[in-house]
Amino acid sequence: MKKILITGAAGFLGSHLCDRFIKEGYRVIGMDNLITGDLKNIAHLFPLEQFEFHHHDVSNFVHVSGTLDYILHFASPASPIDYLKIPIQTLKVGSLGTLNLLGLAKQKGARILVASTSEVYGDPLVHPQTEEYFGNVNPVGPRGVYDEAKRFMESITMAYHRFHGLETRIVRIFNTYGPRMRLNDGRVVPAFMGQALRGEDLTVFGDGSQTRSFCYIDDLVEGIYRLLFSDYAAPMNIGNPHETTIREFAEEILALTEANQKIIYKPLPTDDPTQRQPDITKAKEILGWEPQVGRSQGLKIVYDYFKSLTKEELQKKEHRSFSDR
Template identity: 55%
Template sequence: MSRILVTGAAGFLGSHLCDQLLADGHEVIGMDNRVSGQTENLGDAFDHKNFSFHEHDVTEFIHVSGDLDAVLHLASLASPVFYREHPIKTLKVGALGTHKTLGLAKEKDATYLFTSTSEVYGDPEVNPQPEDYRGNVDPYGPRSCYDESKRYGESLVRAYRDEHDLDVRVARIFNTYGPRMRLDDGRVIPNFAKQALTGKDLTVYGDGEQTRSFCYVSDMIDGLVALLESDVQEPVNVGNSDERTINQLAELVIDVTDSVSGITHEELPPQDPQVRRPDISKARSELGWEPDVSLRDGLRQSIEYFESRV
């Protein structure tokens, strides 16, 4: 049994990861300041004897008693609604939070996993995006607080690896969805689900021909665990390579919910990426991982959860 700290534990991905690690027999310490996380996500974890929770802001000094085998840094304001509302907090958790958690991993001689994002590629000029693509990012743009927090975080992880010989992992997460997503977080699947379930027209920005690739949460968690258990110290894309237009997604959500909703179009937000699709050949070859939940099946399971929240 390993002893593992998970920051951002009350969030969408963090809570699912805690559940999986507990199921795998590990002791898990969850940490979250609940700016966007919800402790109700940890209902199952709180019932487990090997789980404990600390309400703490990771941008402040972190103290954890005893040994740690791994530090998994998921704390982040990943939703457009929240990072636009809290741009400084977003930058601080990517910079100071990463620094504090790296320092803890160094102190405990623990493996460190950093959850980065496909947003490090910006509005890509290469599709699909391989890990060696350097991106097309505006450091002073409307999305820069989130994009640059993750780019800086990756650089800091690399520096700790090189200077302190820290055992590190970097996951570049692509669009993920599933139960425990907040309906108010501004991402496209919960937005569409809420609109479809309440009979409102689905709001598509721009012409809807921009693409995304959606990974169901159970596949994502399997990918993160596979990365943690590997010895790969370079960034790895973790996502689903099934690329869909936003128009196709809207039609599928309407179909899955059996909704009478239509589709309306509004102006595209500035610097919204036109394409997003991971090249996951590295994950396949290095981790032996690839997603297997189809978008339709994943949406069905997600809609059941969203129905209970509308």
Template identity: 55%
Template structure:
């Protein structure tokens, strides 16, 4: 297949590039490096079946090559520090960037694959969160630039499917971690690992009782690959249902280092969800998918990678 991936220099995007090249496909990567990393593009730059286009997909996707089989829209800042630094750009890539990707897919008769997020559920009143839950989102809060961009992206994706027949897929990605995350990503696993490696106190927001569930990148990529192969157009949760408090995650991180590490508590950020856990019953029903890697082995791999780099 010939697959165009927006956000190809990002954390998830670069792993998709790797997966599809290894499977023998041709990949066109598109990124403007607002949150992606040049080093992620450099991994594949010399590959004969990889082409890179540096562009802001909010302004258009300058692809004029052969017929595409898939357009996969993974471009967007995804961590709170990054999307709050670039709120307008985040809204635009979720809105205009998504439409540009849909138009390209429609013109090529290609499938369109949208990376949405568990953030569409906001601070949920339903736990765990199934795809049928409509969410509890503050539309004007500091996180809204990301939450509402993704909610709009889902809406326009379904509109193109219903009115123009585009063959669409939508995933709602729950917290994902693994190699190639930016050191300044700002999400909890990256923060904890880098703080532990530097011997600094681990930063816990609030009292640390809020929960998250964490899936390893390989599990997410496998779910994406499986969903491409079935005809299902509405959103599908991809995440690990194993749930941990931030205190529990901090304890697991501390176990990776030999020296004593302290905790420091800071104020809870505005609109920070109190709990987050996916209901993955639908993913099991339609693609027989569930995550295979637990938090302990995944944390070890991330810690070892960052230890080598530091």
């Protein structure tokens, strides 16, 4: 039985990856410091013999006993609310955490896939974004702690690949949604759904003309799975290229939820990207991958998931206690 370490295992993406590799017959070691993850996301895996969980911060030295075949590094805050509250941890997990896991991969002879982001493109001047585009990032702005952590992650991963001959893969993830997202984590889909279900007006920042491209979680996991087992070491975009404006998307959510609220507008946050659309030519040609779940289908699944939450969970705001180290 092959063994895989998945960091950020209790998070939205990490938990779905744990499910996939358990299904594929792997022994899965989940690792998370639970600063933004939730054990409820992986509680169903604890009774399984082929799953074990380590409560650990990968910014510190990482030890795994025995052999290890693969590492998926998904430990990182991904929501603007989180990485603006915990900027230092965000930088550390992208830098020190990545360094520790690359060292572990080298020691074990394991292949490692690291989770980068479309945020490496910043507020792009090229549209749609191809992997060759270097980006337009403000390194000292409030979002820079996330953007630059991921850019460093890519750089050091490629350095280990070139200098040590390490088997590495880099996925650039575009906006993704699905069950297990936190309702109030600041990302577009759960934010709109939470407001609609609570009877609140939907908040759009700016004039709503900025664009995003939303990929359903099952499609993303499939793309990551194929990339891990490909021979492609350079960064690769994985996302849904069907673009929509935030204003149009808010109207979709209102129609889906049959809510009577209106859309209200607030000032655009600093360095918020005006456009976001992946060019997935490489994923199509190299992996034979493209999204299969349409937005209306995926949103209906997520809406049903959020509706199933208790009233207490629905009304709960994010009041997390963070302390920068």
